[in-house]
Amino acid sequence: MSRPVGTGPYRLKEWRKASRLVLEANPRYRTLRYPGSADPQHRALIESMRGKTLPQIGRIEISIIEESQPELLAFMQADLDWMALGGDDSKRVLENGRLRPDLAKKGVVHLKFGAPTLTFTYFNLDDPIVGGYSNAQVALRRAIAMGFDVGELIRVLFAGNALPGNQLLPPGVNGHDPGIPPKSLYDPAAARALLDRFGYKDTDGDGFRESPDGKPLTIVRGTLPESWYRDVDTLWKKNMDAIGIRMQLNQQTFAELLNLSRAGKLPMFNLGYRSLEPSGYQILQTLWGKETRDTNPSGFRLPEYDAAYEQFLRTPAGPERTALARRMSELSQVWMPVILHTYGVGNVVHYPWLLGYWPSQFGASWKYADLDPGRRKAAAGK
Numbered sequence: 001m002s003r004p005v006g007t008g009p010y011r012l013k014e015w016r017k018a019s020r021l022v023l024e025a026n027p028r029y030r031t032l033r034y035p036g037s038a039d040p041q042h043r044a045l046i047e048s049m050r051g052k053t054l055p056q057i058g059r060i061e062i063s064i065i066e067e068s069q070p071e072l073l074a075f076m077q078a079d080l081d082w083m084a085l086g087g088d089d090s091k092r093v094l095e096n097g098r099l100r101p102d103l104a105k106k107g108v109v110h111l112k113f114g115a116p117t118l119t120f121t122y123f124n125l126d127d128p129i130v131g132g133y134s135n136a137q138v139a140l141r142r143a144i145a146m147g148f149d150v151g152e153l154i155r156v157l158f159a160g161n162a163l164p165g166n167q168l169l170p171p172g173v174n175g176h177d178p179g180i181p182p183k184s185l186y187d188p189a190a191a192r193a194l195l196d197r198f199g200y201k202d203t204d205g206d207g208f209r210e211s212p213d214g215k216p217l218t219i220v221r222g223t224l225p226e227s228w229y230r231d232v233d234t235l236w237k238k239n240m241d242a243i244g245i246r247m248q249l250n251q252q253t254f255a256e257l258l259n260l261s262r263a264g265k266l267p268m269f270n271l272g273y274r275s276l277e278p279s280g281y282q283i284l285q286t287l288w289g290k291e292t293r294d295t296n297p298s299g300f301r302l303p304e305y306d307a308a309y310e311q312f313l314r315t316p317a318g319p320e321r322t323a324l325a326r327r328m329s330e331l332s333q334v335w336m337p338v339i340l341h342t343y344g345v346g347n348v349v350h351y352p353w354l355l356g357y358w359p360s361q362f363g364a365s366w367k368y369a370d371l372d373p374g375r376r377k378a379a380a381g382k
Contacts, residue, residue: 009055009367021062023366025055034356034368042358049356049370056356056370067226078380081354081371085347091159093349106379107352113359115344116172116275118165118283121148121221122298122338127267129211130219131299133335136212139198141336144219146191147243148236150341151184157231161347165340167329168287172361173280174317175325185339191243200244208246219247222257222269232270261297270341271297277362279317284309284328287337300337353379 004012009029014022034049049056063080065071068089075083085093093100099110123141125131130141154162166183169176195201199212211217221236223229233249240247250257250266260266273283285291288309289301308328315321332338348359353375356368 010060013059018066019064021064023060023062025058029055032367045356045358049368052356052370055367057366060366068228075349078351078376081376082348082350082357085161085349090161090347094159094161094347097160099349103349109350109352109354111348111350111359113346114170114172114361115346116170116278116280116361117272117344118168118170119162119270119272119341119344120165120338121268121270121341123336124261124264124267124297125299125301125337126264129217130267136198136200138334138336139194140200141339143191143194143200143243144240144245145336145339146185146187146194147245148239148339149186151186153232153235154342157228157235158342161345162342163345165343167326168283168332168340169280169325169329170275170283170343172278173275173283174278175280175284175312175322177322177326180326180329188239188242195243195245202244207241207244209244217246219245220250220267221247222250222252222260222266224254224257225251262293264293264299266297269297272344274344275362280325281309281313284312284325287328287332298337300332300335302331302335305331351376351379 007026007029009026009032010023011026012021013024014020032054034046034052034054037046063071063074065074068086071080071083072089072092074080083089093103094110097112099108103110123130125133130144131137150164154160154164163171164182164184167177167180171178195209200209200217202208203210203214209217219240223233237247250260252260257266257269261269273286275283286296287298287300287302287305288296289303289306293299305328308324308331312321312324312328315324332340346359350357353372355370355372357365358368359365
């Protein structure tokens with residue numbers, strides 16, 4: 001980041017690590033006008049930006065706020081013009097999927113859109129407990145997946161702002177197959193039966209299962225010291241207790257957990273990926289056996305998956321590419337290196353003095369936006 005190079009609408013003016021980014025308009029950027037659209041939702045945007053060259057905003061200040069509560073407070077005080085909602089933010093800003101009346105009265109705008117994201121929990125395939133490729137080891141991972149209630153995760157912790165993941169590629173990405181029916185893996189009775197079948201039984205009567213060799217079975221999962229994750233941890237414990245699996249938490253900062261993950265020392269951890277462009281190869285790459293743990297945290301290695309991924313890269317968008325993506329999803333469900341959780345439903349809020357803004361699935365929308373300083377000043381004086 002010390003010598004960034006680019007030809008886009010903005011250039012980096014200032015960067016304070018983990019704190020702040022400042023972008024300034026690139027004076028050499030090509031002449032570009034606000035695009036048209038036949039979508040009725042965009043009519044007001046187009047009218048507000050008619051005839052304007054881009055970019056209109058000369059300086060953009062991006063605050064990096066790791067905790068959601070301080071970020072939300074900054075938005076409520078109008079110190080931020082725009083904010084993406086996630087986790088607890090949605091529950092504090094939206095009521096039954098709609099903007100809170102007090103915010104609507106201020107003219108705050110709420111935009112909801114499909115985000116090409118996937119959240120999941122991965123298993124470290126080199127871990128002596130949850131890893132491995134034997135039938136019993138795969139059965140343990142599958143039982144854990146069947147024992148976790150993704151539906152409750154979405155209802156309670158995402159406030160309904162997510163969709164259940166049923167394949168590796170999310171909607172809106174080339175290779176996503178809308179013909180795959182949404183089907184929940186959640187089936188605790190089947191999970192218990194599967195564990196019994198492969199020798200994971202409670203031999204000492206304490207309510208928790210032992211490994212097939214009779215040794216104590218404890219599953220370690222990484223988590224963060226934040227309120228949203230505490231709620232997730234509670235759900236995991238409730239669900240695993242119900243199928244007789246003892247789960248232990250390894251609570252660290254995100255940076256510390258990433259370091260453990262890269263070193264292959266974290267048995268389970270939840271992550272999310274966003275497709276940066278429509279092909280979706282970045283998400284499929286996370287299970288490619290030739291990748292490092294930076295990209296493939298599970299360490300999954302399967303020649304059949306690798307061959308399908310490499311063919312996917314050579315295949316143009318269309319039915320053949322979708323079939324390859326579907327095959328990779330099927331293989332991931334057979335071997336269970338990851339538990340698919342959710343696809344993203346994006347929510348952003350912004351004040352009415354931010355003009356021309358519409359969320360983009362791929363890339364930033366800043367070059368299309370403008371500000372009305374007079375309207376912002378008038379609101380501050382109330």
